[in-house]
Amino acid sequence: MDKTNNYIDTDIIDCHSHFLSNMDDGSKSISESISMLEETKRQKIKFLTSTSHFYPNDESPESFKERRDKSIEELKKALKERNITDIPTVYAGSEVYYYDGIGSSKRIKECLIEGTNYLLLEMPFSIWSKIEYEEVLLLIQNFNITPIIAHINRYFNFGNLKYIKKLQKEGCLLQLNSEYFIDPKTEKKAIKLVKKGLVDLIGSDMHNTTKRPQTLGQTIKIINDKCGKEYINNLEYNTKKVYGNAKVILE
Secondary structure (H helix, E strand, O other): OOOOOOOOOOOOEEOOEOOOOOOOOOOOOHHHHHHHHHHHHHOOOOEEEEOOEEOOOOOOHHHHHHHHHHHHHHHHHHHHHOOOOOOOEEEEOOEEEOOOOHHHOHHHHHHOOOOOOEEEEEOOOOOOOHHHHHHHHHHHHHHOOEEEEOOHHHHHHHOOHHHHHHHHHOOOEEEEEHHHHHOOOOHHHHHHHHHOOOOOEEEOOEOOOOOOOOOHHHHHHHHHHHOOHHHHHHHHHHHHHHHOOOOEEEO
16 A cells, blocks of 8 residues: 555545445455545545445345445444544445346446446456447436446456447446556556546545555556646546536445
């Protein structure tokens, strides 16, 4: 974890994180969740989205939301008991794993970032075809849902960049993970994607305080230093567009 305090104050929202406890492979305790919130605030990230994994083959959207609401209430209680008030503003969403028929499933609306028509969508870790591409577009056509394609960097090795670009042209947003900026092996590639306009949103995808911690503050500084303020402004504009009417669940 970067221990420096050389962070930049922006309104960029961390649109991808797993800090709610006992929801998925993210935080394993309320104490860890609080530490993740505090580290996010320390890095001058003022806004954060809970996007716990939702696997449609394992549970219903209703069950997922019930578990999420319970986890949020437990966290609120713990924060109050510990008299912790200096935390980021938090929004609630999910990271939905793609499935056949998602473009015709009305229930998918239960998984949107609350108060918006945006959906963080995790695509298959395999070679995509026209089938997956058209299925995602159905979310736009049938329900006016704007998919946010999660961590696009993880699909490159499968040769899916062609479909990623096509989805963006059709109105989807592309989200890139902090890890792609932080890793010296991929930092130049990440900067290139930003400058080419292939990064609409960024997210930490933090899962814990150890192996997959909050690094978005460091990423914002890299973008500012290597790309320039105009790209920071673009990211701020995109997040404000997505979260304009989003429901605040914790602040």
